[in-house]
Amino acid sequence: MGLVLLGVSVLTFFIAHVVPADPVLVALGEHARDDQIEAYRKAYGLDRPVPIQFVTYLGRLARGDLGVSIRTRRPVADDLGEFMPATVELGGAAWLVALLLGIPAGILSAVYKDRIFDHLSRLGALAGASLPVFWLGLVLLGIFYYRLQWFPGPGRFDIVLSPPQVRSGLLVVDAALARDGAALRNALGHLALPALTLGLFSTAVIARMTRSAMLEVLYQDYVRTARAKGLQERRVIVLHALKNAMIPTMTIIGISFGSLLSGAVLTETIFAWPGLGRYATASAVSLDFPAVMGVTLVVALLYTVVNLLVDLIYARLDPRVRYG
Amino acid sequence: MRMLVPAILVLLSLLVAPATGPTFAAPARDTLVYVADISDMISLDPAVAYEFSGILVAQNAYDTLVAFEGEDLTTLKPRLAQSWKITDAGSTWKVTFTLRQGVKFSTGRPLTAKAVAFSFDRVIGLNKSPAFLFKDVAGLKEGDTKALNDRTVEVTLPKTASPQAFLSVLTFTVGAVVDPDEAMAHATGGDRGEAWLRNHSAGTGPYVLERWDSESRAVLAANANYWGAKPKVSRVVIQHVPESSTQKFMVESGDADIAANLTPEQARELTGKADVKVQKGRLLQLVYVGMNAKHAPLDKVQVREAIRWSIDYDGIVRSLLRGEARKVQTIIPEGLFGFNASAPFQANVARAKALLAEAGLPNGFSTELLVPTGPAPGGVRWADVAAKIQSDLAKSGIKVTIKETAQAQLLNIYRAQKGQLVMILWGPDFPDPDGNVTPFTDYAAKSIAWRNQYEDATAAKLAKQAALEPDPAKRKALYKELTDRILHQGPYVILYQPTTRFALRKSVQGFVWNPMAFAEFKTVSK
Numbered sequence: 001m002g003l004v005l006l007g008v009s010v011l012t013f014f015i016a017h018v019v020p021a022d023p024v025l026v027a028l029g030e031h032a033r034d035d036q037i038e039a040y041r042k043a044y045g046l047d048r049p050v051p052i053q054f055v056t057y058l059g060r061l062a063r064g065d066l067g068v069s070i071r072t073r074r075p076v077a078d079d080l081g082e083f084m085p086a087t088v089e090l091g092g093a094a095w096l097v098a099l100l101l102g103i104p105a106g107i108l109s110a111v112y113k114d115r116i117f118d119h120l121s122r123l124g125a126l127a128g129a130s131l132p133v134f135w136l137g138l139v140l141l142g143i144f145y146y147r148l149q150w151f152p153g154p155g156r157f158d159i160v161l162s163p164p165q166v167r168s169g170l171l172v173v174d175a176a177l178a179r180d181g182a183a184l185r186n187a188l189g190h191l192a193l194p195a196l197t198l199g200l201f202s203t204a205v206i207a208r209m210t211r212s213a214m215l216e217v218l219y220q221d222y223v224r225t226a227r228a229k230g231l232q233e234r235r236v237i238v239l240h241a242l243k244n245a246m247i248p249t250m251t252i253i254g255i256s257f258g259s260l261l262s263g264a265v266l267t268e269t270i271f272a273w274p275g276l277g278r279y280a281t282a283s284a285v286s287l288d289f290p291a292v293m294g295v296t297l298v299v300a301l302l303y304t305v306v307n308l309l310v311d312l313i314y315a316r317l318d319p320r321v322r323y324g
Numbered sequence: 325m326r327m328l329v330p331a332i333l334v335l336l337s338l339l340v341a342p343a344t345g346p347t348f349a350a351p352a353r354d355t356l357v358y359v360a361d362i363s364d365m366i367s368l369d370p371a372v373a374y375e376f377s378g379i380l381v382a383q384n385a386y387d388t389l390v391a392f393e394g395e396d397l398t399t400l401k402p403r404l405a406q407s408w409k410i411t412d413a414g415s416t417w418k419v420t421f422t423l424r425q426g427v428k429f430s431t432g433r434p435l436t437a438k439a440v441a442f443s444f445d446r447v448i449g450l451n452k453s454p455a456f457l458f459k460d461v462a463g464l465k466e467g468d469t470k471a472l473n474d475r476t477v478e479v480t481l482p483k484t485a486s487p488q489a490f491l492s493v494l495t496f497t498v499g500a501v502v503d504p505d506e507a508m509a510h511a512t513g514g515d516r517g518e519a520w521l522r523n524h525s526a527g528t529g530p531y532v533l534e535r536w537d538s539e540s541r542a543v544l545a546a547n548a549n550y551w552g553a554k555p556k557v558s559r560v561v562i563q564h565v566p567e568s569s570t571q572k573f574m575v576e577s578g579d580a581d582i583a584a585n586l587t588p589e590q591a592r593e594l595t596g597k598a599d600v601k602v603q604k605g606r607l608l609q610l611v612y613v614g615m616n617a618k619h620a621p622l623d624k625v626q627v628r629e630a631i632r633w634s635i636d637y638d639g640i641v642r643s644l645l646r647g648e649a650r651k652v653q654t655i656i657p658e659g660l661f662g663f664n665a666s667a668p669f670q671a672n673v674a675r676a677k678a679l680l681a682e683a684g685l686p687n688g689f690s691t692e693l694l695v696p697t698g699p700a701p702g703g704v705r706w707a708d709v710a711a712k713i714q715s716d717l718a719k720s721g722i723k724v725t726i727k728e729t730a731q732a733q734l735l736n737i738y739r740a741q742k743g744q745l746v747m748i749l750w751g752p753d754f755p756d757p758d759g760n761v762t763p764f765t766d767y768a769a770k771s772i773a774w775r776n777q778y779e780d781a782t783a784a785k786l787a788k789q790a791a792l793e794p795d796p797a798k799r800k801a802l803y804k805e806l807t808d809r810i811l812h813q814g815p816y817v818i819l820y821q822p823t824t825r826f827a828l829r830k831s832v833q834g835f836v837w838n839p840m841a842f843a844e845f846k847t848v849s850k
Contacts, residue, residue: 025736030735030750033460072366083538149577154570155565156540159561159579160355160561278566287732
C-alpha cells in the first residue's frame, strides 16, 4: 500500500509540474505585477528546482503535512477534512443504492432469465451504464425536484434551515445523533437524488455482473445436487448459488468505488454538493498543485483500502483464497 | 434474500419519504436567497478578500467612507464620511474626512477616526491581494492615515498619486472600516485578527456575517446596530450552486429569489414566465484584441487601423452575442468617469484595403490570433468570437490563424510580449478611469501597453496628467483627448463591453447590480 501511495504521489507531482501553465498567474490573475508574482512563487516554494520541490514535498508528506493550498490559502489537510464528509456521505449512499438495487436485480434477472423482469432489468442496466451522469442528474432534478416537487432542491440541507451540530460531518448521522427527526428527513431527502444519480452507473454494472455470475453458477452440478436433495429454491439460490456468484461481483463492487469517486465530481456540481469532487475540480482548474495532490493521495488511499477490504472478503467467501 | 427485500423496502421508503411529508421549506418573506457560484470565496476579511463572492459578502457587512451607489460610478456619495476635501499641501495631497455622527459597529462600539486609521494601516500591514490598491495606486504607507480627533481623519498622499483615484479606491471593500477592538481581541500571532475575520465580521454595514460554510453558503443577518435605514430583508443566504441549470430550476421553483450565473440562453428561456423576471447588469470589462506594435506588419498604424475597419462590431454584438453586450470602442468602459462614446469603426472592406495598400500590403498578410479556451463574457465561446473576426479580416485580405490556448498559458505568452494578435478581456481594479488608462497607455506600467509593445510617450504623459488632475472638468477633457488618440493610434481593437444577467422572482424589488461586481442587499425587498 505504501508503494502504491508513493507511486501515486510521484506521478501526480510530475504530471502537475509538466503542465505548461503557471499556477501563480492563475492565482494572482492577469493584473499581477512581476514582483508580486515572484513573491508568491517564493512563498509557495515554486521558485526552486522541481526535484528539490519534490523532495521537500515528500519530506512534508512523511510528517503528514499535505502543504498549503494555493487557491484557498489554507492547509490542504484542513480543506480535505472539511469537504471529505460530504463526499463520504454521498459516495456511501450511492454505494448503498448500487448494492441494494444492483445485487437483487442481478439475482432476480438470473433466476427469471428471459422473462419480463429479466428484460426490464437488462434494459435498465443498459440505460444505467450508458447515461452520462451530468445529463441524468439534470433530468432527475428537472423531474423530481422542479416538476413533481417530490424531493428538495440542491445542497445537503434546506437553505433556510440550520443543519444539526457537526459531530461526524455526515449530516444524516449527525441528525440521527441529535435525535432530530425533521433534520434527518431533510438530510435524507437532499441525499436521495444525488445518491441515485451517482449510484445508477454502479447499480447497472453490479446488476450485470451478478446476473452473469449467477447464471454460470445456477447450472453447476452442486446447485443441481442441492435441488435434488430437496432444498427449498430460496435456500438453493441464497446459500449455494449466491455465495459463489458473489466472488466475481465483489471485484466489480471494489472497482465501482473508483467510478463513484470520479462521478462525484459531476454529481456534486449539479447538486451543489460541497464535497471533495467540487474541491478537486476547482483546485485542478486553478492549477492548485498541493490541493490536487492531496485529493489524489486521499482518493488513492481510500481506493486501496476499499480494494484491500474486498480482498479480505474474498477469503471469507471462498475458503480456497487464504492469505499469509 | 430474506434480508435484501426488507432492505430494499427501507431504502425505497426513505427515497419516497419526503414526497409524502410536508413540502420542503420555501424561503420566508424576510429571507432572501441568492444563488451563485461562490467557489472563489476564500476570505471575508475586507483586507484580504479580492474575489467576486468575497467582495459581495464584505460589501454588505462593512461600510466604506465614500461610495458609488447603484449603477453610477461617476458620482461619489457620502457613506461613513459625511464630507471630505482634497487640499494641495505642497509636496503632498491631504484628503480630510469628517465622519458621520452616531455610527456604531455591529459590536456596539462607536465608530471613531482611530478605527479608520487602524483599518487602513491593517490593509497595508497585512499586505494581502487588495493591498496594492493602497500601497501602489495611492502610494500609502502605514501611519499616513491619522485621526485628528474623534471624527476627523486625514490621509496624506504623495504627489505621484491621484487623489481622485484614491477616493474611487475607497469605495471598494479594501477601504472598509473594521472594529479595531474586536479584530485585536481575536488576533493571533500578530495577524491583526485576520484568521478570525476570515469567517466573522466586525463592521458597520447593514448586515453581519452569521455563518460561512466553505463551498456551501454564507448567511448574512441584519445588523441590529446599523446606523442607516433598516434593511428590508433581515436575512440573506448566499448559496453556492455552481451549475447554472440548477440555479434556473431553483429560481423557477421559488427556492431561490435571485440566480446570478444564468447563460444568455437560459435567461431567454425565462422571459415571459409568470413568476420570474430577467434583469441585466452592467460590467466594466472590455473584450479586446491586442496587436503587438513591434511585430511587423502590426507595427504600422495603417495596418492596425485597417484591422479596426475590417471588423463587423454590430454583427458581433447583435447576432453573435444577441444583445448581451454594448458596442464600445474606447479604452474607458461605459459607466466610468471619462467614458468616451466615440465608436467610429464598423466593417468597411474598401477602406481597410485602401489602408493596407497605403501600408505597402495591397495583397494583405497572414497573422496569428491567440484566444483563450472556454466561454467569453457575453455567453459565447472565445473561439466563436475569434471565428467571426477571422472571417471579417479575410474579406480585407488578412489571413488569420486561430490558436486556442488555456488562459493561464495564453497569459504567459502575452506577458512575455510574444503574441501577435491576442484576444482577452480587461476589467479595472478600481472604479476610476486610471484603472484602465494607465495599463492601456503607459508602457512603463508593464501592463497591457507593455505586453503589446506600445510605447507612446505622449499618451503616457497624458495618462499621468489626467490621473493627477483634481478638477473633474479638466480631468474629463484630458481623458477625452487621450481616448481619442488611442482609438486610432493604439494597438487595440476594443470589441465590446459585456453585460451580465440575473433571474429574479417577480416579487423581488430594488436589486441593483453595481458594475464593480457586487450588490447591496439593503435595498432589496421581496
